[in-house]
Amino acid sequence: MTQDALSRLLDQNDWLMADGATGTTLFNMGLTSGDAPELWNVDEPDKIRALYQGAVDAGSDLFLTNSFGGTAARLKLHEAHTRVHELNRIAAELGREVADKAGRTVVVAGSMGPTGEIMEPMGPLTFDRAVEMFHEQAEGLKAGGADVLWAETISAGDEYRAAAKAAELAGMPWCGTMSFDTAGRTMMGVTSTDFVSLVESLPNPPIGFGANCGVGASDLLRTILGFAASGSERPIIAKGNAGIPKYVHGHIHYDGTPELMADYAVLARDCGARIIGGCCGTTPEHLVAMRAALETRPKSDTKPTLDEIVARLGAFSSASDGTGDNAGAPVRERRGRRRRD
Template sequence: MSQDALSTLLSERDWLLADGATGTTLFNMGLTSGDAPEMWNVDHPDRVRALYQGPVDAGSDIFLTNSFGGTASRLKLHNAQDRVGELNRIAAELGREVADKAGRTVIVAGSMGPTGEIMEPMGPLSFDAAVEMFHEQAEALKAGGVDVLWVETISSPDEYKAAARAAALADMPWCGTMSFDTAGRTMMGVTSAAMAKLVETLPNPPIGFGANCGVGASDLLRTILGFKQTGTERPVIAKGNAGIPKYVHGHIHYDGTPELMADYAVMARDCGARIIGGCCGTTPEHLVAMREALETRAPGAAPALERIAETLGAFSSTSDGTDDKGPAPRERRGRRRG
């Protein structure tokens, strides 16, 4: 079987630049709160093409499709649960169109966000139902021509496993990130060390895994260091928010400047991330600065936590969640399941 496009690119390059924020960009184009962004794939295809073109022009090697809320459970909120196939396929087709005109290899990653439902036993969503929803979305993204599936902003290990199973059923390579936003853990209590371990227990591990969104860029980099401390050799993904959200005049603004995101990108690389992008608040302007910094600043040693906080802002919690349960991640390594 020929190697997938993302693995090929990773074998040729030390780092890859991912894209920025889908939501921020769409809101800037006129999407209103409460609307389903996925509807724009059909209603405003030119705006979605422009969404994709931004990161391509800024030098991104990867961009995510406008399909984050594309599962039946999320689309049901807009009475569009029967349009999963159409909305995801078109999100991918528009992406393929933009990537194929780029004049270089650009990876189209099919975004798959959380179902929005709580998994059993705490909630009503069964594992099989989650797999079925993700699989329906995955097949549509595949049909539209994505290179890789990109599972993101997950907080539950079971939901992560369900998405992995769906990728296997669709016979697609995939990447998967979790969102660490509660004292270094995901909302469901997963630490960076636990995620690195989880990934290796999957029958079809992702090409790359990591963290996206969460609190600020500082917290995200601490999580990246947590992954690397486990000794993982799998490519690590860092997609941090552009600074910290501030509520101004009824809107959420992120205070991260292009200069701050350039520092973040270089530090993410030095922390060990191979795929580096931005999440909420990150615009093409930020991406241009990130690319330039990655290309012009020499690689260095992993930054100390003090330096991360000094450069990117204070951590939101004193702990990254890995230090309060049993031995340190490094000591746990020998017992990892083979």
């Protein structure tokens, strides 16, 4: 079997840079809150090409497709649940078009966000139905030419397992991240330690695993340190938000500067991450600064301490990373809930 493009790049490089925010960029292009970004794959293809091109021009080695909400459950909210294959296929086709003219290897990662429903026993979603929805999405992304599937912002262990099973059914390599946004845990209570155990127990484990979104860059790096301490040999992914969300003139604005995200990228690498990108609020301007920092600042021989992370990126939002080992760490007042990009 031919090695996939992402695994080849990981074999050739100490680190790779991922992309930034999909939602933030599309809102800046005129997407209205409440609209389905995936419909723009058909209705505004030039804007989706520009989204992808922005990451490539900034130096990203991979970018995620505009398909985060591409499951039947999410698209049903927009009466587009019969268009799952089409919208995901076109998201990947547009990505393939941009990547193939980059003049270097750029990986097209097929984004699969949460299904939009709560898993049993807390909610109505069965494991088999979750697999079915992810698999339908995965087949569309595969048909469009995605190199790898990329489950992201997952909070439930069973939903992560469902994404893994869907990738297996589609015959696709995959990566998967969870969002640790509740005092170091996912919304469903998964800790960094729990997550590593889950990943390593899968019959079809991901190429890489990690954390995305969450509260802020400091919290995310504390979770990355937790992954690194687990001893897993699997590549770790860090996609942190560009600072903390604030409401400015009726819109959500992330306060992270390019300089802060450059510091975050280097710290993420030194914490043990090998695939480093941004999530909500991260623009191409941030990515340019991140790439420059990763290329010019030497790797540290030791991992950053929690105090060093706080000094560079700001205080943590909770005293613990959820595993009980960080009592007494600096805490910052929590400001609002996260949202997608």
